[in-house]
Amino acid sequence: MSLTYPEALNYIGAEWIGGEPAADSLNPANGSILGSYRPGSGGLADQAVAVAREAFDRTGWSSSPRQRAAALYELADRLEAAKDELADLIVAENGKLKREAVGEMIGAISETRYYAGLARTVLGRTLETAPGNFSMMNREAAGVTAIIVPWNAPVTLLVRSLGPALAAGCTVVIKPAPQTPLIHALVMRCIHECPSLPKGVVNSVNENGIEVGEALVASDDVDVISFTGSSATGKRIMAGAAPTLKRLSLELGGKAPAVIFDDADLDQAVRELTGASLMMAGQICVAATRFLVAKPLEKEFTARIKAAFEAVQTGPGADPASQMGSLIDRPSQARVAGLIEQAADEGELILKGGAPGGALAAGSFLTPTLFRIDDIRSSLVQEELFGPIVSIETFEDEQEAVAKANATRYGLAASVFTRDLNRATRISRAIRAGTVWLNCHGRLFAEGETGGYRQSGLGRLHGVEGLNDFLETKHVYLEAGAV
Known part of the structure; x- marks a missing residue:
């Protein structure tokens, strides 16, 4: 060639x-x-x-x-x-x-x-x-x-x-x-x-x-x-x-949690977090990789984020209809496919992604995966997965939300979704991360410092x-x- x-x-x-x-x-x-x-x-x-x-x-x-x-x-x-x-x-x-x-x-x-x-x-x-x-x-x-x-x-x-x-x-x-x-x-x-x-x-x-x-x-x-x-x-x-x-x-590395409180604007949260978790097929260190959801909101949030993930069209980056591109190579595709199987064993698959067939079969594509998990000690929670695979975890109150947000060894980025400005201030201060976005995720620009804790x-x-x-x-x- x-x-x-x-x-x-x-x-x-x-x-x-x-x-x-x-x-x-x-x-x-x-x-x-x-x-x-x-x-x-x-x-x-x-x-x-x-x-x-x-x-x-x-x-x-x-x-x-x-x-x-x-x-x-x-x-x-x-x-x-x-x-x-x-x-x-x-x-x-x-x-x-x-x-x-x-x-x-x-x-x-x-x-x-x-x-x-x-x-x-x-x-x-x-x-x-x-x-x-x-x-x-x-x-x-x-x-x-x-x-x-x-x-x-x-x-x-x-x-x-x-x-x-x-x-x-x-x-x-x-x-x-x-x-x-x-x-x-x-x-x-x-x-x-x-x-x-x-x-x-x-x-x-x-x-x-x-x-x-x-x-x-x-x-x-x-x-x-x-x-x-x-x-x-x-x-x-x-x-x-x-x-x-x-x-x-x-x-x-990063393992960015997105903390969604029960007073959050759900339309905004779902829109922001769909893009923030699947941008670059999840291959970005500040991607939203853990959705920490207030228990009263869990059912509605899960249904809406699942629908949003299902609607994402995976395809070549040059195709204007594509909403998520490929992984970087075949080894990465195989690695993330293995993580999907692990998520089925250790948690509950809400949406199972996989390699598409047809015209996309020759590429390193995977469709999005969403899973629920309770064990924060799992490597699926603790390790950076670097692909279109996201966990849902729940919390009862602010104290548990902060504890779970800080439960990994990473501290690069996080986001908080709430209409309560005082709560947003409290939680952003308590989360040990170099960047905390409020009611959005993934805003990066030359003037604003980024970097990690821990x-x-x-x-x-x-x-x-x-x-x-x-x-x-x-x-x-x-x-x-x-x-």
Whole structure:
């Protein structure tokens, strides 16, 4: 089969470089070959780090905020020019809906422009501790950053680390996900076209395993790791980074509860939670994965959310009639299918999803699953399932609602549905999560910080605080008259 897209190469020092023998990239909606990419190696990762270190140490990049702002504005313009092409490629290589892909591009462009603005306002502070004794707290770039990007939102989740890293003055080595190399290669072509970006400031090494990632984590010359992915992989990164005491920015797994009280607007709750749980076929860390329902509301809510799930049309992302796209690949489809069988054994299946037949049989599709469960110790409640499968649990009162919302080791996101503003305030404060949405779910934007409590991660991305993981604070002390 002829390849539709150019081969995705590695990018080091503003040059395109080959690597290991080519591997195919597949369309998860039909299994067809979209193109190929050249995986990197530990040696190429070391080469990219050395180039990034040279650019950080020997160019004026880290001390040139206006240049950094210009480069980020240029990148935003190039992403906007390539928006339609990138959105189509996201649909083809990732499997999500066209509207989801367009939304991803809009978010990535917004994020890039946001950090372009912040690049010129990285502020320190000065204080006089005694007459003539001045302390200057300078904010400086942390150094070389390795960004490890997941496949589920390969543009947005790259930009939300790349934007603040570049705005802070860091240089970067990127490891893209092996499931979405063609998308990443097109983003790298946009980066390559930015005239204000010096050679070596942004580099990228493809992966088809763990060799590249392990090299970046172990490298003495990498100062920061920014990783988005599972909590299990985050723990391995943390252990691998310990010998060099790297700074870590980790956005990890989630198990977001949606707490629905008996005074909630049911129309709004069902509408919001259908989209929030099935967006990207449930393959998003902030997806609503547990519906915690007040007992008096259980019967009506269950009937209405089941009907909403049943009405969702699963199909290729490019089809305007589709309301949920495919999973990322066949192994993910098989894994979630196994979870559906487990849910039948441990709980009560309200709506059993499965692989559709006919024209969709060649793709990695599953229809939505909804199940009721009482045992919060079950792995179905405790583990991130990452697919279109959602549990219903019940509670008697606010205390039990909070206890169940906090019953997992995760704390990335949650939502609360109630007409009572005082209750909404109480519950949102009591839930241990980095983001709590009130009467909605899944609102993400450049200006608002996101991140996790507990085993959902370290640090924050988006917003002003998104710069913090890529900056160091240096105290410079001066006694007037002593110099």
